[in-house]
Amino acid sequence: MAVQLDARPPVVPAPRHARSPRGSRLTRFDTRFSPYLYIAPFFLLFAVFGIYPLVYTFWVSLHDWDLLGTNPTFIGGQNYSQLMADPDFWHSVVNTLGIFVLSTVPQLLLALWLANLLNRQLRARTGWRMAVLVPNVTSTAAVAIVFGVLFGREFGMINWMLDLVGIDAINWKSNRIASWVAISTMVDWRWTGYNALIFLAAMQAIPRDLYESASIDGASRARQFWSITVPLLKPTIIFAVIISTIGGLQLFTEPRLFHSGTNAIRGGPLRESQTVTMYMFENAFAPHYNFGYGSAVAWLLFALIAIVAAINVLVLRRLGGGGRKEGTR
Amino acid sequence: MTRLWSAGRLTYAALALTAVLSIFPIYWMFVVASRTSDAMGQVPPPVTPGGNLGTNIARLFANTDAYFLTGLINSAIVAVSVTVSVVFFSTLAGFAFAKLRFRGSNALLMVIIATMMVPTQLGIIPLYMLMTKLNWNDRLPAVIVPALVTGFGVFMMRQYAGQAVSNELIEAARVDGCNTARIYWNVVLPALRPAAAVLGLLTFMTTWNDFLWPYAVLNDPENPTVQLSLRALSDGYYQDMSQVFTGTAIATLPLLLVFVVFGRQIIGGIMEGAVKA
Numbered sequence: 001m002a003v004q005l006d007a008r009p010p011v012v013p014a015p016r017h018a019r020s021p022r023g024s025r026l027t028r029f030d031t032r033f034s035p036y037l038y039i040a041p042f043f044l045l046f047a048v049f050g051i052y053p054l055v056y057t058f059w060v061s062l063h064d065w066d067l068l069g070t071n072p073t074f075i076g077g078q079n080y081s082q083l084m085a086d087p088d089f090w091h092s093v094v095n096t097l098g099i100f101v102l103s104t105v106p107q108l109l110l111a112l113w114l115a116n117l118l119n120r121q122l123r124a125r126t127g128w129r130m131a132v133l134v135p136n137v138t139s140t141a142a143v144a145i146v147f148g149v150l151f152g153r154e155f156g157m158i159n160w161m162l163d164l165v166g167i168d169a170i171n172w173k174s175n176r177i178a179s180w181v182a183i184s185t186m187v188d189w190r191w192t193g194y195n196a197l198i199f200l201a202a203m204q205a206i207p208r209d210l211y212e213s214a215s216i217d218g219a220s221r222a223r224q225f226w227s228i229t230v231p232l233l234k235p236t237i238i239f240a241v242i243i244s245t246i247g248g249l250q251l252f253t254e255p256r257l258f259h260s261g262t263n264a265i266r267g268g269p270l271r272e273s274q275t276v277t278m279y280m281f282e283n284a285f286a287p288h289y290n291f292g293y294g295s296a297v298a299w300l301l302f303a304l305i306a307i308v309a310a311i312n313v314l315v316l317r318r319l320g321g322g323g324r325k326e327g328t329r
Numbered sequence: 330m331t332r333l334w335s336a337g338r339l340t341y342a343a344l345a346l347t348a349v350l351s352i353f354p355i356y357w358m359f360v361v362a363s364r365t366s367d368a369m370g371q372v373p374p375p376v377t378p379g380g381n382l383g384t385n386i387a388r389l390f391a392n393t394d395a396y397f398l399t400g401l402i403n404s405a406i407v408a409v410s411v412t413v414s415v416v417f418f419s420t421l422a423g424f425a426f427a428k429l430r431f432r433g434s435n436a437l438l439m440v441i442i443a444t445m446m447v448p449t450q451l452g453i454i455p456l457y458m459l460m461t462k463l464n465w466n467d468r469l470p471a472v473i474v475p476a477l478v479t480g481f482g483v484f485m486m487r488q489y490a491g492q493a494v495s496n497e498l499i500e501a502a503r504v505d506g507c508n509t510a511r512i513y514w515n516v517v518l519p520a521l522r523p524a525a526a527v528l529g530l531l532t533f534m535t536t537w538n539d540f541l542w543p544y545a546v547l548n549d550p551e552n553p554t555v556q557l558s559l560r561a562l563s564d565g566y567y568q569d570m571s572q573v574f575t576g577t578a579i580a581t582l583p584l585l586l587v588f589v590v591f592g593r594q595i596i597g598g599i600m601e602g603a604v605k606a
Binding site for chain 1: 437
């Protein structure tokens with residue numbers, strides 16, 4: 001994200017002729033303090049309900065802290081060492097990363113392809129754009145329930161279609177990889193069109209004459225796409241990857257409602273698709289209310305997000321640099 | 330911009346396929362919602378609407394596990410309050426950042442951008458403890474108050490105010506004796522209306538959809554948001570799928586209506602935000 005911070009507007013001056021000394025003092029007070037007054041609500045509310053809880057999570061994670069919290073005992077890193085040896089936690093980390101890769105990679109590639117299609121002289125332009133965006137404006141919970149049925153073992157439509165082409169019914173809810181695929185499909189369905197519109201916007205900002213001179217030089221349409229479009233889209237792609245990382249690693253609603261019943265928070269009978277956020281929820285809220293342990297899960301997830309985001313950015317920088325070298329003639 | 334590439338038959342075919350895949354799950358939701366519950370076991374699965382929608386709606390609203398009507402009303406209250414608040418505070422702060430000069434404004438703006446990257450969802454455990462202290466557990470303020478401001482909103486309004494509000498207009502208002510509050514209300518807010526509307530729509534949809542935090546803090550089954558009603562329906566011991574799908578269809582309907590009416594503006598907002606961000 002390149003934010004132009006230097007382009008400050010010229011100062012809006014105070015009135016040149018104030019009507020009375022008292023008025024001018026009021027005016028000075030107004031121009032000096034109003035800006036702070038206007039931004040204060042954001043900072044106050046975000047501090048209390050955004051930052052404070054996040055930081056306090058770390059403090060809680062150093063304690064044996066239950067629902068009543070009357071007498072939390074300081075236990076240092078014990079929750080963390082217990083987590084490190086907790087197979088269910090690592091299981092959820094692997095699930096989260098698996099679902100993340102399966103959903104993000106095809107999603108961004110498809111979005112790129114779709115944006116390339118939308119970036120043409122189309123009839124009913126807005127109609128197509130709305131059609132690809134509509135999954136994004138549906139209720140996440142509703143969609144998760146619907147996909148849970150589409151991927152049903154006995155009567156699900158997906159298995160029925162697989163049966164038509166001679167593939168045996170897949171148990172999408174209790175086969176680990178299959179459940180990742182099903183949940184990733186849901187995530188892709190929801191976010192591909194959204195990302196396509198983001199990429200489309202960036203594509204439209206690329207000057208046309210770049211393509212014209214490339215085609216004069218005899219570059220094919222595909223060559224132009226990989227050598228001009230993709231490198232110039234790099235900042236947008238990095239932005240989309242970071243946003244997908246932050247959202248994807250915290251995935252909760254889709255896997256939670258893909259399963260139903262009393263133990264759905266476990267993400268299947270053997271935790272086949274329990275994500276880290278689900279594991280945090282399972283420990284921190286009903287019925288366990290183990291706030292300390294849940295908070296440790298939250299902080300490790302926070303660390304995981306930071307690490308994966310950093311790796312993504314590094315890898316993408318490297319890739320983009322190579323692409324440009326190839327592209328110059 | 331000069332001419333675009335032309336779109337061939339293949340382009341339209343690919344787009345049509347994408348559109349079908351996009352719309353089908355939503356369409357199918359309404360199909361099942363309008364049929365009897367044995368639609369689930371049929372081979373091949375039905376793909377046309379039936380005539381049972383009215384009965385399903387009646388049974389859904391009478392279902393004593395879901396409190397669906399309460400859920401709808403609660404979601405409306407929450408989404409509308411949050412939307413009004415986010416739009417108000419975002420335009421106010423966005424105006425200050427774009428048009429008023431004050432010490433520390435650049436640094437504070439960077440803080441706001443940074444907040445957009447913070448996974449605040451990971452703080453829900455202390456947030457839950459805070460709500461217990463405030464005695465807001467199981468009550469709507471618990472889901473409204475933490476959502477009253479967003480960094481995204483402030484940033485979006487700041488970007489838009491920079492170009493949409495002219496400095497001459499503000500200066501003229503000052504010379505006429507307007508104080509800053511009146512300038513905000515009479516000059517800036519009207520100029521920000523198109524972008525504020527998009528922000529409002531996006532905020533409404535996000536809030537209507539919110540699941541994790543309401544699920545954590547609203548534990549009283551008699552006082553859910555509509556998404557929690559859906560969860561109750563879906564997790565029920567006896568699953569009547571046509572009833573569950575009626576619920577999902579009704580919970581999706583307000584979003585679809587907003588999208589059909591304001592789709593062009595929403596698309597414009599998303600794409601403009603992408604270029605500027």
